Amino acid sequence: MASLEPPAAVTPPSSKPNLLPLPSPTIITPSAAALAAVAPTTSSSSPATLSVATPLPTPSDAELVHIPSYSRWFSLDGISECEIRCLPEFFDSRSPSRNPRAYKYIRDSIIKQFRRNPSSKITFTEVRKTLAADVISIRRVFDFLDAWGLINYSPAALSKPLKWEEKDSKTSQHAADSPAGPSSDSTPPVRETTKWLCGSCKSVCSIACFASDKCDLTLCARCFVRGNYRVGLSSSDFRRVEISDEMKTDWTEKETMQLLEAVMHYGDDWKKVAQHVGGRSEKDCITHFIKLPMGEKLAGSAEFGSGINKLNQMKDDNSSNSSSSGKRLCLSPLADASNPIMAQAAFLSALAGTAVAEAAAQAAVTAVSKVGHGEANAHFRSLHGVQGLQNASITSNGSNKLKSSEEARSGVNTMPEEKVNVEEELRTVAMVQMKHIQEKIIHFEEIDSQIDKEWKQMEQMRDILFYDQLNLLKHERSIRKTGQQAAEGTRAG
């Protein structure tokens, strides 16, 4: 009775198997492969007793099976800790049909089925048709085995990096062709490997530095804060350049390749990726990955999580990734998710075009600085009036100028403040117009009431006149009457 030989180097399962660079397969002993040739009867007969009476095959009959080195712990004899950890639902006796024996049955049948034809990939559907178990359990075991390279680990699988390389060349071509300014501009600064030296204190810039395009000056963060630049410059002329650890230790091609391999393999598990790349912390890996120009493509293919919102713009799942290779979104460099206003401003400027955006920004800046200067002048005048001393005024002028320039500087801080100011101006203009109209209305109302009054007066006068006329008539009649009476009296007497 021959017992199964354990496959080569069954290492005791450690907490995390060390990840060596991928293509270094180990070879399983032929006896395990021979099981594939035997009919499925052996699998179900007494799984509890693990000695199976198989004749040792001659080396010529046997086939070699390749599995990756990090799956060395696997053996058809039993269940290792790694499996218990990855598929706990089979081992926690929560559901009666998911027990270790069922798991072993599913796993062994899948592996045997695959090994019958190791050069071709086996699909989940093929497997589940042949297993008498519920399809979800089968799927979980299948995914587990697939992830660990115990099935479908064939040269077809290893060619994945090549496909990625094709994608890489395609996207770099596309980047060169694309006319959009911001995206192509964003790549060179990231890839630059120049060391930044401060212009004033001559020290190597480490974390961040400020570069001025106006007069080609580079200052380290400390000098910038202190204000160690020439008089002609203001703080607005400086652009902040981030130098992370990445710049200090540039990412070599090899490291980048390793990173991408690892991301494709592990997806979201940055710890494993960092381990695979070797020498880079998780944060480094993530930041470098983001900065890669085709990062968003692989993000789609590696089922990237929610951490990177802007890369989700074109994502679907794995299947559609290959079909969407033509599309590629251009990121604008200012689309920093942390500052939503900046992101909006960047978006608008991208829409409007760089020239227009520049002109608008300039106009806004000058307008605000004028406002700042105006305020400073008023301040200066008032100070002058109060103090009335030439020296004091000069000094205050100087301090005012400084203050005004500082005000202008602070006022001209960012574009969104300009926008806010412009909006306020518009608002005041609208208010003034409204007040104007209101006053007109009031005026007309007054005139209206005046006219009413005069009309009433006119009526009154008319009444009086009528009354007078009436009186006059009465009087006349009475006089005529008395006259007649008198005439009659004299005639009678």
Place this chain on the structure above:
Amino acid sequence: MKPLPSTSSKTPVKFRMPTSENLVPIRLDIEVGGQRFKDAFTWNISDPDSEVSVFAKRTQKDLKLPLAFATQIAQSIQTQQTEFRSYKGQEMLTGEKIVPIKLDLRVNRTLIKDQFLWDLNNFDSDPEEFSKTFCNDLGIEDPEVGPAVAFAIREQLYEIAIQSVATARESRNAKKGRRGEYSSISSRSTGAALDLMKLFSNRYSGVRKRKEWDVFEPMVDMLSNEEVAALESMVEKWRDLEEA
């Protein structure tokens, strides 16, 4: 060994599949744009619903079906799931329920005909185990037969369970005073089980009569390619006739 309940116990029990695990038989028969996809498998009802779409997509990708299939598959699974769940809260009659299960199926080239008795009361029963042993004992090499057998058993058990829910409802109504017609219906469905008990109770041994051996013997037949083709074309014709 569970002690057998008395023959007259009609204590209702919450609806569930009379097997060790609440696995539901799902049958798919989807036709999209001239392509027909038929499938049958068991589904664990306690798995989260997100699995449905994942499974549908996987199947569609593996079999290289057009995209429309994925949604249809998911829909079909979900309908059958909800149907099962709609029975969930209701009660079903247990009691002495030994039912005959018939197998009559063709998987690829294997033809199987069998009949056996199944205890509905035994909630530990496992059709998968049965099918595994079945295939082993009969030396069936085609690995797709096992799941098909298990599925057929499950489907029949499911049907019977649904029926027993209906009878439970009816018996409840009957208890409310509506005797007469209803009592005959309920007795009819449990008639099969009762007859069997009568059958056994009359005998001194539990061994079957010789003439019944043929009925209860499994028959496995391997068809040749031409016969398979002939059968399939016949089925197609019948289906077209039905649809027309």
